[in-house]
Amino acid sequence: MSAIDAGDVAVAGLAPRTSRWIMAGRLARDNPLALFGLLVVIVLAVCAVFAPLIAPYGPLDFGAGTKNLDPTWKHPFGTEDLGRDMFSRVVFGARISLIVGFSSVIFGTVVGTGLGIFSGYSGGTIDSIIQRTVDTAIAFPALLILLILRQVMGPSVETLIVAVGIAIIFPVTRIIRGAVLSEKNNQYVEAARALGASTPRILFFHIAPNVAALAIIIATTLLGTAILAEAALAFLGLGIPEGTDFSMLFFLSFVGLDTPSWLGFLEGPAVTWGKDVSAARNSFPVHIWWAFFPGLAITLTVLGFNLLGDGLRDILDPRLRGRL
């Protein structure tokens, strides 16, 4: 028991409110694993954003070292078969993983939650049509969507985000719809309707906030899955081609903007962890370190997001423990 506890008790005696910082401290103490997850995620985000400043070499620099080096002080993760520094490649790889993971999950959960709320609240025919569509979509091979998108939009970051996002929409729709069904029979919805609230108003201001916690939990849990999916696609050669020009602010191009020059460090060549693991399979003579570190990076990333998701679930909605 620490001094904070004693302080808490004293403060609690005087005023009913506990400071947010003390709350956060307590959460961290109760969820050491979630804290570890958060730490991993922060380290990754820093690596991704400041990759050119952290990595000692460029991810595509052939002359960084001798070929197929084991880890040394100069090359902590060794080098690959063209002499490129693996540490630098792993640092740069964080960019694609995080961008694809976050963007696809945000896209998928926002659309899926909207669809789920609409479906659950509407009920009747609309609900059954949406639900049968979801049934069909879940049975549909997601890889086919990806391959068609690749033909239409080219093998870009956007393609990957849309494809992984689409695969996320339908399971999210189903879970959120279930939550809405039990939510809409609550008295607060009836009260809102009695007061003359319109349907969109009920959906946005009354039901959406009540399923928001669930949506956030699902989103965090799905981050790990999305990152694994990106890595697996890269491993199969269906990801983003190595060396493609890539900006972490890629979405600016949707509104016709370029990445501002003072944020130039956010641009760089695309490098993916999955592709390095795949390339190392064909190394001759066998060079395990080449496959080892990118895979370890994927594992740690997914682990971090999963632990964070579990922690968030316990904090936001303890009833879901063991169900999600």
Place this chain on the structure above:
Amino acid sequence: MQRYIIRRLIQGGIILFVLSVVVFLLLRIAPGGDPAAFRCGFTCTDDKIAAIRKEMGLDNPYFPVSVDLTDPPFVSFNGESQYWRWVRELFNGSLGRDWNGAPVADELQNRLPVTVELLIITLLVTIAVGVPFGIVSAVYRNSPADYGARFGAILGLAVPNFWVATLVILIPIQYWDYAPPLTKTIAFFDSPWDNLRQFVPPAIVLAAVSAAGVMRLTRSSMLEVMRQDYIRTARSKGLRERIVVIRHALKNSMIPVVTIIGLQVAALLGGAVIVESVFNLQGVGIYFLGALVRKDYQVVQTLTVYIGAVVVLLNLGVDILYAWLDPRIRYS
């Protein structure tokens, strides 16, 4: 119950029908890839393509019924159509030819046993590891065994299976000069030992992830059941703890576990693309991937409907198993 099963089967049939139309149309509308050109290969001439198109029936209209809103009477019936031909082939089992010109039915006949053997071994390992660890973890809650098992499960869910598969092949090569047979698939009855050397490592890689899921679910559902009144009753009438756990708690705690195992069977029957490609197993998954990349109409649409049917039937099977495991569940 009977009426429930029939209703679910009809619903499943509708889903499969919609799925078949969607995949059929999507393949043809999406740009790129002409299956006739693929089969024709490098030494292709216009005549050859035309002959292959004719043989594959690609000159026919898409559907048996065409709708044209500009041309009264708006609806016309076509004699032969691509969709109708494919449906006939689905039902009589001759499934046309793939991009190599090989009969799809023969390919599937060779590949399904590989996928099924992988599935069986994976499932055995999953259950043998996941369920006991889940039980121990729940019964000795917050003990070192529990922490160890939970940590293992968290790790298992985070590790990418293509990485584990790669390491499982590379590490023995580098340190022990050992590799499983990777060149061609060996049937179990030809050489059981070589067959197992070939199938057990990929099955363990696949099971690592699914066992982690099963373990976590077993643990949480076991904890839930152990809180129930009838467990207290069983204990208070003096039953030994082992009997309470195995006879009373286990069966009821298996209900959610059955779902997740059902889902995994469905996923594995569709083929495990990554593990099959790393271990060079000629299963359904790698065939499907090859067909997807080449946009091979026949194989992609057939396998999509096959996987859809597997999912529909397994979901129904899981729900029926529910009712058997927990007689309180009634369907109407």
